[in-house]
Amino acid sequence: MSSESLNSIFFNNKVKSPIKLLLLEDVAEDIELIILSLTNANLEFTYDVAETATIYKAKLDNNIYDAILADYRIPGFNGLEALKILQQSGQKIPFILITGSIGEEAAVECIKAGITDYILKDRLFRLPNILKRSLEEFTLRRQQQQALIERQKVEIALRESEQRFRALIENAIDIILIVSSEGTFTYLSPSVKRVLGYDPASLIGCSFFDLIHQADQQRIRQSFESIKIEANQSTILSEFRVCSHDNRWLMLEAIAKNLEDDPAVAGFVINCHDITERHYTAQQLRYDAYHDKLTGLANRSALLEQLQKAIDRNKRRRQDHFAILFLDLDRFKVINDSLGHLMGDELLKNMAQRLEQCHRDGDTLARFGGDEFVFLLQDIREPEEAVIVAQRIHEVLKAPFTLNNREVFISASIGITISTDHYDHPEQMLRDADAAMYRAKANGKACHEIFAPTMYLSALKELHLESDLRQAIQRQELVVYYQPIVFLKTQQIIGAEALVRWQPPGKSLIPPNDFIPLAEETGLIINLDRWVLQCACQQLYEWQQDFQGLAPHFISVNLSPKQFFDPRLKDIIIEIVGKTGLDKKYLKLEITETVFLKNSHTVLNLLYQLQQLNIQICLDDFGTGYSSLSYLHRFPLNSLKIDRGFINDLGQTNQNDAIVRIVGTLAQELQLELIAEGIEESYQIEALTTLGYQWGQGYYFSPPIDAQAFSLLLEKNTFHI
Structure with a gap:
């Protein structure tokens, strides 16, 4: 029977009622996850729940189920005991263990005891397929048992009429043999010619065992001997090889029955079925199971x-x-x-x-x-x-x-x-x-x-950090700090850069260098960027309402490469500015030079889309790693941030000062706003102003601070050298 037809039997409401399940589970959350997994797979089912051994026994005594899904550990009870109760109940249905963890020895013990399958709780997405497969296998088994019963009925019917017996075996697809107690052929059905290539008459008087592969002979002889003691006894001769007329080894399985006392037969009837194709298919499946x-x-x-x-x-x-x-x-x-x-x-x-x-x-x-x-x-x-x-x-x-x-x-x-x-x-x-x-x-x-053991500790620390970071996002432990961007000549606040910080309860702030790289690696950075963008836009809008002309003229938000290339970026920005009420022209997105390593046509297209929204683009950390002057004229940029490393070394070497001066001149020629990062000393302000730098930020003015502290700066709105 095909998988499709089996599915129609078990999982189609028009053919049969929904699957009836018994869940042996005492944790409500786990029950919900199981139900969700099956529901998401569009399975039609009903279920009962048993939290204890007593309830479980009562449910089995009073109901008929299609399958049991059981937790391996129930207080005062376990999966193996539950399996034993099921086996004693007489219900022959799939028993699937669902467990949080199970060792190799426990798994082997469960399989030996007769569980149908087991699945880990963190792999519940596989449960629908496992349940389907288990039900299909049990259906096939029942059909095979029914087929065996029907075959035995046919054999009984054969005794009633020699004519009907002959008509049946002469036209049977399977090979029908009659052999003496010594195993010599007294009758072979015509299908011997079709399956093995022998003329049936040529084998009369020959030994059945002579055709069997030497490695299988002893096993088949022992099975045959077991039914010679008493009439009407039968046995299954499982998978044995038989030599065909063209010297090929075919795989057969058979049912042998002692009908010596039946005068119409006076021998042993062996019904052989050719399973060669099935055997080699199974071999291929076994090969596939262990090979890529x-x-x-x-x-x-x-x-x-x-x-x-x-x-x-x-x-x-x-x-x-x-x-x-x-x-x-x-x-x-x-x-x-x-x-x-x-x-x-x-x-x-x-x-x-x-x-x-x-x-x-x-x-x-x-x-x-x-x-x-x-x-x-x-x-x-x-x-x-x-x-x-x-x-x-x-x-x-x-x-x-x-x-x-x-x-x-x-x-x-x-x-x-x-x-x-x-x-x-x-x-x-x-x-x-x-x-x-x-x-x-x-x-x-x-x-x-x-x-080395230190590597494991390092990996474990990173794993814990990732878990904590995921929870931090859900628990809203992240905060946005703001660092002022200052007009250097007047020392007035012209803008602000939004910077995310992690504030675990009862602990000190975790700096971004400790968690931003992990967020980028795990993909959490996309949700993180979106959250920071919304907070920053909302905050600038509130400052504009509270401080009006004293509010920052723009808010800068760092955009990771993953977020930049997110196809939903444009829609996300439109949604956020719409919710917060901020005019898009006050938003400045900071990108790093790494985005230019991607397909330049794609980058150019994305930048033009943002420009059409009237959003400003700033190239951050210019002068590090991948710097190329071609970026400045090929891509639509509004401003440029020179890396703090050049500012720190200002006045230290002629080469460094020359680079700072050239970048300043180039920015002026290209009409790019120029921002110097990392200003910490007053002499740096004087030098940068002389070189034509208009804007700057750094600890000299203020470290990144929370929104409340930044509001106090806006009231003052000036820094004095």
Whole structure:
């Protein structure tokens, strides 16, 4: 029966009522998540809830269910006990464990006990598919059992009439055999010719067992002997190989029944079904389960299995050391995005072939996922052996890859973990190798690092920081500070830059350098930028109402590259200024030079869209990393911020002063407003004014302060040297 037809039976209201579920769970939130997962998958279902063993038993005694979804741990009760109660109840339905965590031993014990499947609570999105598959498998099993019953009924009917018996077996698709107690053929149905290629008459008197593969003969003989003791006994002869007339090995399964006492048969009836195609399909499925479809390498499941075996061996024999190398391709996303996913896949296939050159006998090379590969190196005596393999990998990756007649260079960052007796599970070693790999990336990519415990602590700290940051956004622990931008000649406040700060309850402020890079890496920066933009626009509008002519003439908001390239940016800005009431001309967006590394046509188009909204654009940190004078005339900019590094060194070297002077002159010629960052000394103001700089900001005037403190500055609205 096809999956489609099974779905129609179980999940179509027009055919059958909704699935009836019993949830064994005592946590209301978990029940809600389970229901939400199934509802989102458009499943039609009803459910009962049992929070205790007593309620669970009562529900089973008084109701018929289609499946049970059970938490592994209920107070005073567990999943295995729940399974045993179900088995005793007589209801043969799927039993699926849902658990927060489960160890390898517990998982094996549950599977041996007869659970249908299990799923972790943080993977509930897989629950609908698991439930569907489990119901389908149970349906197929019932159908197979029914088919077996029907087949036995046919065999009984055969005894009633020799003529009907002959008509049936002569036209059967399956092979029908009758053999003596010694196993010699006394009858073979015509289907022997179609399936095996033999003329039925040519095999009369030959032994059934002579056709069976030698490796299967003893097992099949034992099954056959088991039904010779008593009449009408039957047995299943599971998967055995039979030699065909053209010397191919076909896979059969059969049901053998003792009908020696039936005069119409006087022997043993063997009903054989050709399962060759099904067998090889199953083999292919098993292969697919442990191999990556794209590269043909071992996949994550195969690696985890081999790694667990290596850990277990190391536990038994301390001298059996091994290592894993965790590879992550450098800049793969850039190649994938620029050349397309098809070329990205082609690169991964070529990469797999290249890495196999570094593969030692007995080792495992797996594609772990995406652009990640893992080597499991067996029989490592010294850490240097793993380093040698890593060096070999770097060496083979030096040659370019050819993709669509284009040469592409790519390297890999490699994290190395050496086995120790404190590792119990594969995930622990992979976690440490991953931490070492990220350390290699931080050290410049295209290199390798051996794991050290400090790397794990660093990764753990970053993980906690990410979790805290996500909660901080939800709990509104973030605040916006404002730093005045001053007209240098008059010392009056001309504008303000909005800067985000993190204020955990009862703790000191966390500076942006400690969390902004993490926000950019995790994608939280988009929501963060949007929130800061709304706060800043709202605040400037309030200052305009309260201070009118003394209010800042503009508010500057830093825009991350991720937010800049968000296709919703224009709509977001229109929505925010509409809500806050701020005129768009008072908004200035600060972008860094990194955005210009993207497609210049895209950047130019985005900048023109913002300009059409009457929004000002400021190029921040000019003079660092990627500075190019071409940016200043190619792109529609309103103002330019020279990096604080040049201001700090003002008056220190002639070269530095020359750069500051040239940038000032260039900005004037291009009619760009020029802002100097990082002013901390009065002599810097004098020098900058002389060089034509109009605006500045820095701790000399004020550090970033909250809105209330900034309002006090507006009342004063001047700084005196």
